Amino acid sequence: MSKAKIKNHAVIMLFLLPALSIFAYFILYPVGRTVFLSFREWKGVYGAPMKFVGLNNFRQVLGSDGFWLSMRNSLFFMIGGFVILMPISFALALLVTSKLKGTTVMKTCYFMPIMLSTTAVALMWVYMLNPSYGVINQVLRAVGLGGLAKEWLATPTVNVWCVVLVNEWMYAGYNMLLFAAGLVAIPSELYEAAEIDGCSGWKKVWYLSIPLSKESFKIFAITCVTGCLKVFDLIWAMTKGGPMHSSETPATLLYNEAFGYKFFGRSSAIGVILLIIGVSCSLVLNKAFQGKEE
Amino acid sequence: MKQKKVIALALAGCMAVSLAACGSGGTGGSGGSGSAGGTDETSQAAAASGADETASGEEGNKEDITISIISRYGSDAPDEAFFRQQVDQYNAMDNGVTVESDTITTETEYYEKVRTSFASGDTPNIFLEYGGSRTIDYVESDAIIDMQPYFDEDPDWYNSFFPSMFGDLTYDEYPGIWGVPYKAYTVSLYYNKEIFEKNNLTPPESWDDLMNVCQKLTDAGVKPFQFGDSDPWRFGHLLNNMVYRGLGTDAAYKLADRSLGYDSPEMVDIFQKMIDMIDKGYLGTDLLSTDYNTEKSVFASGDSAMFLGGSWYIAEIEGTEFYDKVGVVSFPYLDEKYKDQAQGGASDMWFISKLGKSEEEIQASVDFIKWLTSQEQYLAYRDAAAAIYPVGLEASEEASNPLLDEVNGLVDTYSSMMTDIQNVDPDSQSMDVVRNALQGLAMGTSAEDTGKSIQEQLSPAE
Incomplete structure (x- = not known):
């Protein structure tokens, strides 16, 4: 290698060094420590000995009902994501990219929930869902459907779906932008050609917009799956995973195991399992979309 | 070209330095958390031993010592305001x-912060x-x-x-006294005298009375209680009282050594009594959506007639119309x-961390706690x-507090x-499990499933 090339590489390395250092310190090191801890028993006191327990933590996690309940709750988030959030976001994207009047106002309105902090959104909905004075139950009682009024956030399964719906309400605008970006990138000539061929209305959406937004759907699918696996903030702010662990997601379970029960090894094992599932899902989804492209 | 390289190197240097600067932060002030950066187990052990390394040099100057204290005393209640x-x-x-004071009033969040600080070593x-x-x-x-x-x-302080x-x-297995008592309490049944008089009721003495x-x-359309078990310690306290007043305080030790199981008929009977109260609506509505x-x-507000509360509750209502x-x-x-x-004893206690703390800091912490718990301060x-x-x-010459006197009479x-x-x-x-x-x-x-579930989650008897 010539001297100039070596020098060039050195400069490149120097520029990369800060980014790589940050990546190593904030991503690789914590991941490494989590893996290290997942094979150990530790009560969460700095300096206290960490006892090597092999695969015991993984066995305990995979053998516990709590973990599978949290995975089920995560699955609810995914189902909500694909069945509710995706169609709504795509429909909103079609709306704001259409030639209708007032699309700017629509965009702002739809995007507004994501501009609010998660805690604010969570608190707002916690109050609205309060069984005694919350607007939801009040309305139900007012229209004679008092029998449907319930402790929304304290009834198992119902509480998870409540948070799922709040999650869709919050992120619909964000994902609308994702789909809208894909839709505006579709050349208008294609639509014109389709119109000449007699394709109009919903057919244009079905035969043009949806197939040509494949990349947006792919990004949505990956972010939805990985996001649902690690969903924490909204569920934490609304239910803290309770009552009696009924609304735990893997991430809240991980947190509770560590900071509630001080089982840091078991908590790390959940983290490692989540990492493996998350990476695997991303790879599978990528492959699936690539396969279709080919 | 040469100029470009010089600029490039200078930029890279700046970035590297700024990164290093970011990494060196966090050990200011008293130097209390200075050893938190160690990653190998040897350095962690050194930090845990109470160590002396942060005591040296300029940080050893007692005049500059800053100690931090974390508590739950953030509310306007008179006792909490007094602490501040x-x-x-x-x-x-x-x-x-x-002394730098940090307060988090809610129990769950408070614990999370303390536990996180112990995990990170920055206590x-x-x-x-x-x-x-x-x-x-x-x-x-x-x-x-x-x-x-x-x-x-x-010894005067201890006595x-x-x-x-x-x-x-x-702790039997760890000889020593691991903290300093700060507050004491007892849990009693508070009732609304107006509601009781209006309904010709007398305060209950036995379970059947209750x-x-x-x-x-x-029947009169008044809620007997309104429990707020979205704060899980509320049912915890109810259970404490039912166990102590039904099986005796010794039951706590028997539950601890597993000679009495949470799934035993005695405990299941208590769980069933709680379920019966819930089913009959005696404990209120929306129990898991209501907080303390x-x-x-x-x-x-007079919407419930009774309240199971600690003696700290008296300070909270003192001076209000409701007190009477x-x-x-x-x-x-x-x-x-x-x-x-009954349920009671020392409630709030102070503990002094030695994770990465200097001798000076530890001594300053002890001095502060000693001052805080001195006769003058009490x-x-x-x-x-x-x-x-x-x-x-010593007996106070001030006007007595009737409700507190009643509680002291109970004690x-x-x-x-x-x-x-x-x-x-x-x-x-x-x-947490219970x-x-x-x-x-x-x-x-069910009562049986609750007992079984608790018993399964607890570590077996040694």
Whole structure:
């Protein structure tokens, strides 16, 4: 290698060094420590000995009902994501990219929930869902459907779906932008050609917009799956995973195991399992979309 | 070209330096958390041993010492406001020690912060905890100071506390006294005198009395209680009282050594009694969506007739119109044999961390706690807030506090008091396990399943 090339590489390395250092310190090191801890028993006191327990933590996690309940709750988030959030976001994207009047106002309105902090959104909905004075139950009682009024956030399964719906309400605008970006990138000539061929209305959406937004759907699918696996903030702010662990997601379970029960090894094992599932899902989804492209 | 390279190198240098600068932050102030950066287990062990490395050099200057204290005393309640005044007063003494106070009022969030700080090694110098099983992990890990030598040094200080206050600060397997009592409490049944008079009721003494009162109140359209078990300690306290007044305070030790199981017929019977109360609506509505503060508001607004509360509650209502409407009795006994046993003892205690703390910081922390728990401070505390104190105080010439006097009168009738059942449990998770499981009672879990679930989650007898 010539001297100039070596020098060039050195400069490149120097520029990369800060980014790589940050990546190593904030991503690789914590991941490494989590893996290290997942094979150990530790009560969460700095300096206290960490006892090597092999695969015991993984066995305990995979053998516990709590973990599978949290995975089920995560699955609810995914189902909500694909069945509710995706169609709504795509429909909103079609709306704001259409030639209708007032699309700017629509965009702002739809995007507004994501501009609010998660805690604010969570608190707002916690109050609205309060069984005694919350607007939801009040309305139900007012229209004679008092029998449907319930402790929304304290009834198992119902509480998870409540948070799922709040999650869709919050992120619909964000994902609308994702789909809208894909839709505006579709050349208008294609639509014109389709119109000449007699394709109009919903057919244009079905035969043009949806197939040509494949990349947006792919990004949505990956972010939805990985996001649902690690969903924490909204569920934490609304239910803290309770009552009696009924609304735990893997991430809240991980947190509770560590900071509630001080089982840091078991908590790390959940983290490692989540990492493996998350990476695997991303790879599978990528492959699936690539396969279709080919 | 050369100029470009120079600029490129300069830029890279700047970025690297700024990165290094970011990494070197965080050890300012007193140097208390200076050793938190160590990653290998040897350095962690050194940090845990209380170490001396941060005591050297300029950080060793006592005049510059800053110590941190974390507590739950953030509300406007007189006793909590008094604590904050104490901190200000100490800082105003200008004795070379500055106390930085951090407060988180809600229990769950408070615990999370303390536990996170212990996991990271960046702990406050002094923290509030409740002893027993909740602090055993810190004792086992040699993360907190044994106060025994300091008490030995100053027997007057030690003797100022009632001996019973040290129960949750000692462990058979770890000789020493691992904290300093700060507050004492007892749990009693507060009732709304107006509602009781209006319905011709007398305060219940026994469990049967309580059930009668609850039924009559329900028939009259008044909620007997409104529990707020979205804060899981509420059912925890109800269970404590039912166990102590039904099986005796010794039951806590039997549950701890597993000679009495949570799935035993005795405990299942208690769970069933709780379920019956829930089903009949005696404990209120929306139990898992209601928190402790709402529970108190409902009682204070006259929408519920009774409230199971700690003696700290008196300070919270003192000076309000509601105060005169409140009466207090012992929690009804389930078995007359145990009518002289109750929940109570030392509640809030101070613990001093030694994780990465210098000798100077530890000494400053001890000095501050000693000052905080001195007779003078407790006398001032008594003037500021009505409470039960962990120390004996000379009789006050001030006007008495009738409700507090009543509570003190109840305490005089008790031959045995015990804090939370799980405080003596060797399993440090027991408190969370039991309280979480009790939430299930309001979700339809049977008494048998609740007992079984708790028993399965707890570590077996050793």
